Amino acid sequence: MAYSDKVRNTYEGTLQGIKDKGVFKQERYIHSSQAADIEVEYPTGAPIQKVINICANNYLGLSSHPDVVQAAHEGLDARGYGMSSVRFICGTQDIHRELENRVTEFLGTEDTILFPSCMDANAGVFEAILTDEDVMISDRLVHASIIDGMRLCAAMHDTFKHSNMKHLEKKLQLHADKRLKVVITDGVFSMDGDTAKLDEMVALCDKYDAMLFVDESHSSGFIGKTGRGTHEKCGVFGKIDIITTTFGKALGGASGGCVSGRKELVEMCRQKARPYLFSNTIAPVVVAGVNKVLDILTKSTERRDKLEKNTEFWRKGLLELGFVLQPGDTPIVPVMLFNAKLSQDFSKDLYDEGIYAIGFFFPVVPNGAARIRTQISAGHDIHHLEKALAAFKKVGDKYGILGLTKQEIIEKYGL
Template structure:
């Protein structure tokens, strides 16, 4: 015999069944509508020729890699592994030792129970390397850029940003309440005009990439610093594509251009030249770093950088500070590639930087050439909108200290053969 509670329960659910059925139908209808919208958007990306396939690497990062679906060793000319340290034996061993001693991760954020002595040691080392008072670690430089501007600037302030700054800078600027000004790329006259316009504000911050990642061009930091001092502004640089290999000791564009004591704030990454794993940081005045520890949201609400990553980056930094030989090899390798490609008839963007954009214009063409290069054993990727502006598609070749002269010559030979096939060069 059914209990009273069971009878009441059955009656309740029977009464609610039609309503639940209608709710489920509406939920399915909404999901179907969402899927239709998403599929239409995805199809428009395919139709524009800007679809980005993710190739699967089945080996360590390096100059020579294995790629799923390709036979034999593939020459890699597409990584930010500028110093070739991503699979350096000492870097790997340091990561293993950190894993063994400190564990896989902290399961926490820094101010709760996520700060270990190896984090503090790396921050001190980064501050010393950049010749700044202090430094703070983040999970990525994207987080570092997202976390600084809203802490530093108020509605009384102004921020002046180069129009081609990295997406992470753009997103970070959007988060702050300062009045926003965008100056034309590398245009000092436009920057000065906007500095004059911003004199009504309490504080002015000029924000620029040190090296612009899509083109490999270098910000005119000396002239920017001249303007900053003329109009009483601060200077911030993102050094992700400079740290470790630009300047006599690899300290970046401010060292290269002799303005280390005139640039106020440096953001950079551990995920490129310094081991290639992950992580970012801000280096600058002690008071700023202290404030970021108190208020920077990506720092306060993100898990601590894993110990193995910190161990790898710390060893990479040691190798760099012990000797600048690795960093200095980049100049001759970069010149070798650029000069040969230019002589062959290709248009190479930027100047004297290991980022060597092979300018093609058309997104489909860039994608097709990249696929043909892979068939020839060369890993490169076509870059198109929204990563670069429409009509400026390219293949961004990146030179590494791990590349031999023979590797570079083989890459050029493949470009020449495939460039002629696609009628890019004669």
């Protein structure tokens, strides 16, 4: 046995270091389906508590929607539990290709390829379409999975300041000699909830002959008037070269993701993307569920409209109470507390008031930018949000931060 005391001690020391830094992550066990009202065991062994969930990516409230659950059941019955294969050997069913075609239409692209997750899509896409003659120019706040994907790719990588179009243009000029250029951004940024300036980015990419890549994981299904995403909101639907997105958030919340875009790029992924080639196909039950989600979303905008109204209500309510929010209009509403310990204490007190929301701090967000990230859902009714606002008021009063500016909160609690 090679797992000696020395090896064990090494890992125990590392884990203790994580605990000492106060960044040790612990799971909270949920004893119910994903929804606005959930039943949580926290800490482990504690009595189960009914709480309102305001930190899920369940933007459209479809994770436990009866029609989606029913479709998943039918998919399970009709196409089985698993495929025991990657896609290109014997893992592609008719419903997989049906979903790819429907996503293509929904996102306004030329073709789509499914991946086990959007993490896998982002990990595989760059290596599949670029070589060491090319350059990737990414926003400095893109998601970690994109950073991992860029690391796996031989192309040069450079960054531009967050949403700074002048800086992006300088970078496009700097790298004008490269064979291919790809500008890379999130559609909606997951920690701040702000939206990429896709209209300006499309114009710059046209001017400098660069492709545009957008991760729409926090946008697909609800951003834009018919929920197609950030490109719809910015008036550039049909003009994005590469979109990646997930089915693990608004689009049913189970798992799976995709690369959708120019047909040659999608074909390159089908030939070369390693997470596609070397991991299992998406389970039929999930594919059937996502197909139903797209049915629901193409028939009616009712859910994204409700989400928009809920988001307005929530933002307005928090501002009226005197919290400092990150500006924006998406369902990601970060309540800024700046101090890491305050964010953890605040989250704990919210939980005691029946509200489940998590405090984020460095290194997940920049140092001194700790926050409670709230995420609104079409599954919330006004009474959920009113109860959550009352809890935020009570806890905000306890810490004396209501009505304080950013500077005043920092003076009171430090960074």
